[in-house]
């Protein structure tokens with residue numbers, strides 16, 4: 420992450436030593452940089468200056484209240500996918516009028532809660548959801564603002580698990596059905612058509628598919644115009660990638676400019692839903708080497724973080740840079756950095772050349788997005804603490820779970 424640097428031979432997040440953070444809060448421990456989050460948001464805000472626009476941070480990337488609060492204070496809205504995320508966003512100080520609700524499986528109860536809160540818009544993903552939302556809104560005497568998430572059938576050219584804009588994916592309304600569905604929406608008394616929405620995938624490193632998708636969506640916007648359906652906003656979704664290893668991630672400008680050019684004359688409010696891009700490189704997972712196990716075929720460094728903390732390597736085969744907090748002199752060996760969980764898939768990095776001793780601290784970088792938010796308690800491992808660094812201060816923003824808390828909701832048979 421940009422906010423990590425070596426000072427006097429010790430890795431720091433902003434101005435705080437990671438050795439100090441480990442001593443104060445223990446390991447494993449997530450460390451976020453407020454400054455890195457804010458500057459990532461600012462990149463979007465700068466680019467969108469002069470446009471009627473809203474940056475809705477995708478809460479699922481990292482839903483810690485402190486992260487949400489930092490973003491809300493700087494004017495971000497939120498893209499939520501559950502009542503849980505709605506509740507978090509509101510608790511973090513979000514303005515409901517800056518919340519959009521995505522997701523293929525919203526329940527009646529979630530719709531009610533979001534309507535009662537007065538959110539900006541529902542991103543509707545199917546014909547069935549449209550009818551259901553209309554019924555729920557009618558029942559509680561509200562009008563639901565909607566956009567349809569259209570599936571433009573473009574290839575995001577990213578990992579299949581995070582590609583969402585192809586016909587074969589479960590997301591959104593098929594492009595060819597969208598026009599008819601908008602006409603249907605217009606007839607429904609408790610819906611108000613507000614916009615159109617599209618999200619084609621995650622960790623995209625090429626701006627071209629975004630533009631390609633937008634062209635298709637704009638075609639639809641024109642057709643809707645012919646049908647007398649006037650939209651107020653267009654939601655470009657999220658998905659802009661970050662650098663994990665040596666990828667060339669486009670700048671926000673390279674990503675947005677071509678689309679903004681196409682949108683300039685349209686007078687539509689522009690919504691974007693970045694997740695990973697705002698927090699991914701602003702966070703790291705701090706871990707300690709518990710045990711070294713050199714072997715004939717492989718050398719294993721067993722650390723106190725695991726796949727239950729950071730699932731991305733196990734789940735997607737993702738790469739995260741792993742760096743020593745206090746680099747040591749000496750001959751590096753090649754290590755597989757693995758956790759203590761009982762799965763061979765429990766690795767955080769493979770084939771890493773580092774000089775290591777037991778007890779050393781390692782920083783697993785670019786772990787701010789889809790890290791803690793995808794973590795689990797597998798192997799009855801309490802979730803790690805979360806810390807946010809702000810200049811020269813480090814704040815505990817989620818304390819470490821206790822073991823007792825893991826089974827506090829359970830009970831044996833009577």
Ligand SMILES: *Cc1c(COP(=O)(O)O)cnc(C)c1O
Nearest residue numbers: 477521621657658692693694695
């Ligand atoms: C996941 C998601 C996002 C954010 O994706 P990133 O790749 O983290 O930017 C935005 N919109 C929707 C609908 C999503 O599902």
